[in-house]
Amino acid sequence: MKTALVTGAARGIGLATTKEFLSKGWHVVMVDRDEEALTSEASQLQDVTEILCDVSVPGQVADIAKKFDHLNALVNNAGVADFGPIEETDLSRWRTVMETNLDGVFMMTQALTPALAAAKGAIVNIASISGLRASTLRVAYGTSKAGVMALTQQQAVELGEKGIRANCVCPGPVRTKLAMAVHTQDIIDAYHDAIPLNRYGSEDEIANVITFLCSEEASFVTGQIISVDGGFEATGIGLP
Ligand code: NAD
DSSP states (O other): OOEEEEETTTSHHHHHHHHHHHHTTOEEEEEESOHHHHHHHHTTOSSEEEEEOOTTOHHHHHHHHHTOSOOSEEEEOOOOOOOBOGGGOOHHHHHHHHIIIIIHHHHHHHHHHHHHHHHTOEEEEEOOGGGTSOOSSBHHHHHHHHHHHHHHHHHHHHHGGGTOEEEEEEEOOBOSHHHHHHOOHHHHHHHHHHSTTOSOBOHHHHHHHHHHHHSGGGTTOOSOEEEESTTHHHHOOOOO
């Protein structure tokens, strides 16, 4: 049985990805820092292992690495959002976003590279369309996600010789807790108008692409940044 480790697995896109892997017969290691949500969701699923871990804390990430010598897929999905203009984004807000969204992806990948190499596994990092376009509200979030894209390409180039593939998924808007905390009604309306499919995506629509990229069907796909956004990126319109 193949094993995938999904960070931020207790809700939203990470939980949908967990369920999609399970439907394909994988074992899933669910990693999250929200103990209540993690325990509650994991208890309703079979073939999962839950690990309480904050991916922004080096010691906790190092402890995870000790548990695995063989891993078929790593989905670096855990993320936080904080929207605000440059002058209102103080250093602590900036660092909070970077520590989870960028440091977490770096540390998890570094810690699990031996296990991924042993299985010739795949990495999928979750960035965002907010990393592809600048906007007036996303100095920290957008910059962190642009970093995730660059990090993905570094991973693909450097780890390819170990047989590890690395790709990046950039979701458009999905109605998760993270998005609904920062999307005002104006942003929601503007996205509906701007997205060619005129709607938000679902968690499952993102999960389908993530699991495809981890599968054998994608065995020659690496170093790619793939938008799953209802066509938003193709419009050239700025972020609302
Ligand atoms: P969500 O808030 O529903 O779920 C995020 C999960 O990550 C939560 O369970 C949370 O506890 C966990 N988490 C956060 N920080 C963590 C940390 N440091 N360590 C461990 N777990 C942590 O959010 P979501 O919308 O499902 O987001 C998943 C990913 O998708 C994020 O990287 C986000 O930036 C990205 N994304 C989301 C959208 C969207 O519209 N929802 C759009 C583009 C990109």
